[in-house]
Amino acid sequence: MRTITKRSLFATAVAAAALGLTVTSASATAQATFTIVNPNANGSFTASLKAGTTADLLDTVTNQSVTCYSATATGTATNGVHANGTNLVQIATATFGNAVSDPCDGPLGSSFSAVSTSAINLNATSYAGGITSGSLSNVHVTLTGDTLFGVCTAKISGTASNAKYNNATGELSITNGAGLTVSGVSNCASLMNNGDAAKFSAVYKVAKPLTVTSP
Numbered sequence: 480m481r482t483i484t485k486r487s488l489f490a491t492a493v494a495a496a497a498l499g500l501t502v503t504s505a506s507a508t509a510q511a512t513f514t515i516v517n518p519n520a521n522g523s524f525t526a527s528l529k530a531g532t533t534a535d536l537l538d539t540v541t542n543q544s545v546t547c548y549s550a551t552a553t554g555t556a557t558n559g560v561h562a563n564g565t566n567l568v569q570i571a572t573a574t575f576g577n578a579v580s581d582p583c584d585g586p587l588g589s590s591f592s593a594v595s596t597s598a599i600n601l602n603a604t605s606y607a608g609g610i611t612s613g614s615l616s617n618v619h620v621t622l623t624g625d626t627l628f629g630v631c632t633a634k635i636s637g638t639a640s641n642a643k644y645n646n647a648t649g650e651l652s653i654t655n656g657a658g659l660t661v662s663g664v665s666n667c668a669s670l671m672n673n674g675d676a677a678k679f680s681a682v683y684k685v686a687k688p689l690t691v692t693s694p
Contacts, residue, residue: 513561513603513611515568516690522557524568526683529650534575534583534681536593536622536635538661543670545591545622547576547583550681554598556689564603564613567691571598578623586670589626593635596621601642601651606693609646615639618659618679624667631667635659639679649688653681 517524528534528550537544554570561567573595576583582590596619603613616638624631639656659677 511564511603511606511693513564513567513606513691513693515556515558515561516692517556517558518687518689520558522555524554524556524685524687524689526552526651526685529682529684532682535679537678537680538671538675539678540672540675541670543586545583545585545593545624547591547593549577549581550575550683552683564611564693566600567603567611567613568601568689569598570595570601570615573599573620575620578625582625585624585626587627589624589631589670591622591624591631593620593622595619596634601644603691603693606691611644611646611691611693613642614658615642615653615656621663622671626666626668626670628668629666631670632663632665633661633667633671634663635661635677635679644689644691646688646690646692649685651683651685653679655680 534547534550535544552570552573556568575593578592582592585591597617599618600616602616603611605612618637618639620635622633637659639653640658641654641656644651656679661671661675661677662673664671664673
């Protein structure tokens with residue numbers, strides 16, 4: 480009787496372990512897939528700031544902001560099924576305002592413009608009801624401003640949270656995207672400081688809307 484009990488316990492343990500390994504293995508390999516349908520066969524896209532909205536960068540430490548009334552982006556969204564949402568869309572170029580014709584409004588009557596200095600990645604983490612949610616990573620943007628104190632420059636880097644793409648409207652929105660940091664500050668008179676946290680908000684309209692689905 481004692482031998483049977485030991486064998487039963489051993490068999491149960493082995494079965495539980497096997498089940499545990501099966502569940503763990505399935506969990507490890509299961510990843511959300513995303514499918515992109517891009518009307519441009521070459522996978523390119525262009526986008527601009529939605530009419531009537533602004534692109535806003537806020538230094539959350541000094542509470543000073545830069546507000547832009549125009550912004551553009553170009554990049555690549557490759558047609559087909561993607562194994563996961565990492566680097567799902569690449570934003571090759573991004574500009575904010577124009578120093579001469581359409582400057583962004585900065586603190587104390589200053590005027591700014593900004594440009595990305597590296598490709599920005601849109602990472603998808605979830606999908607529901609035609610809306611893909613995620614973040615913008617590898618953000619590196621250089622700000623240049625004409626201020627009372629001279630030419631102010633600064634860099635904004637990091638990953639911006641709260642990014643969403645809506646199939647129905649063809650809009651990419653970033654709402655109080657946190658995770659950005661200010662660096663490389665020069666001649667900005669404490670309007671921005673190295674190490675300050677920053678947030679970014681904007682709504683972009685894609686010229687020829689993409690369709691993103693999952694699974």
